[in-house]
Amino acid sequence: MKQTQNLLSAGNYDEAIYNSISNLRTNKDKKGNQDYVYLLEEAFAKAKERDLNTINLLEKENNPAHFEKIYNTYLQLNDRQEKIKPLLPIKLLNEGRNAIFPFDNYNDKMVASKNKLSGYLYANAKALLASNSDKMNFRKAFDDLTYLNEINPNYKNVLDLMNEAQNKGTDYVSVYTKNETNMIIPVRLQNDLLDFNTYGLNNKWTVFHGSKQKGIEYDYSMLISFREILISPEQIKEREFVKERQIKDGQKKLLDANGKVVLDNTGKVIMVDNLRIVTARIFESRQLKSCQIQAKVDYINLKNNQLIQSFPLASEFIFENIYATCKGDRRASDDNYFSYFDRRAVPFPTNEQMVYDTGEDLKMKLKNLITRNSFRN
DSSP: OOHHHHHHHHOOOHHHHHHHHHHHHTTTTGGGGHHHHHHHHHHHHHHHHHHHHHHHHHHHHHGGGGGGHHHHHHHHHHHHHHGGGGGOSSOOOOOHHHHHHOOOOOHHHHHHHHHHHHHHHHHHHHHHHHSSHHHHHHHHHHHHHHHHHSSSSTTTTHHHHHHHHHHOOEEEEEEEEOOOOSSSOOHHHHHHHGGGGTTTTTSSSSEEEEEEOTOOOOOEEEEEEEEEEEEEEOEEEEEEEEEEEEOOOOEEOOOOTTTBBOOOOOOOOOHHHHHHHHEEEEEEEEEEEEEEEEEEEEEETTTTTTEEEEEEEEEEEEEEEEEEEEEEOGGSSSSGGGGGGGOOOOOOOHHHHHHHHHHHHHHHHHHHHHHHHOOOO
């Protein structure tokens, strides 16, 4: 109750109305809720008076920039009444009367103010689209048209204008690669890097194309330059080591210090784990081959052919295959080592496959780089 009174005193009338309605919704005739009825009556009257004064002042100024505020205020006046209507009538028990909420019909004024606002938004968006302004203004026109279509669906040719604003406001980015190394870059890696449909990077205002499309004027280009590719020799590293481990090998009878069998209180023989030490000599082979790619990403503004930003891009892929044999009891090895005993030597990946596998990680890093860095400074 005190919170609602404080909201009313602070001029937060709609919050006070919301609190009062919430408390009255379950039992509006409860005597303990009478104070909320008075608060609701007072908050409604003051909120209505303030809104009507605001509209009166804005209409006298006759500034098109205020059309949205006027329209939203009429919506607010109507919405406030609709929230209270389901509770009516609400009794003031001590006064023997119903609470007074002087409602008005705002339908005509809502429609009129919406039409004024629609005309203003439409004319303003058309003016922006007809200008040779920058893309940010086209994006503003799109936002205005989107709002217009929300409040007044299919107003004139608003949908066509939205498409025009979307196209004019979009940054189109052409992406291509350049090989500055002395190695051949796999074609499928270049195709994967340029397949931006798989990146999920295209958004409302930025579209990436790995190959240029007719009829599109590109704003930016992104050059991925392969600077260096390092591939290690194929290596097989071998080592031999001994593992010793205590394992559980069934159960045995528990004996006391004199070698006699120990019984429990029911006369049953007590059995314990039979622990013993096992040993294994392990012969391990490790196949290794690695590939590193060093690249650079350049953002270029095609309007003035100026470099915007450059970013280093590096990736590494390591091929590793471990296999092993043993003499002795393989249970002496660690549990997570057992799988190596079932493996064998495999053919090393070709250099082309190594470069391609490294490129998969490179692609992910490229995606992160683009996500973190905008083409617009």
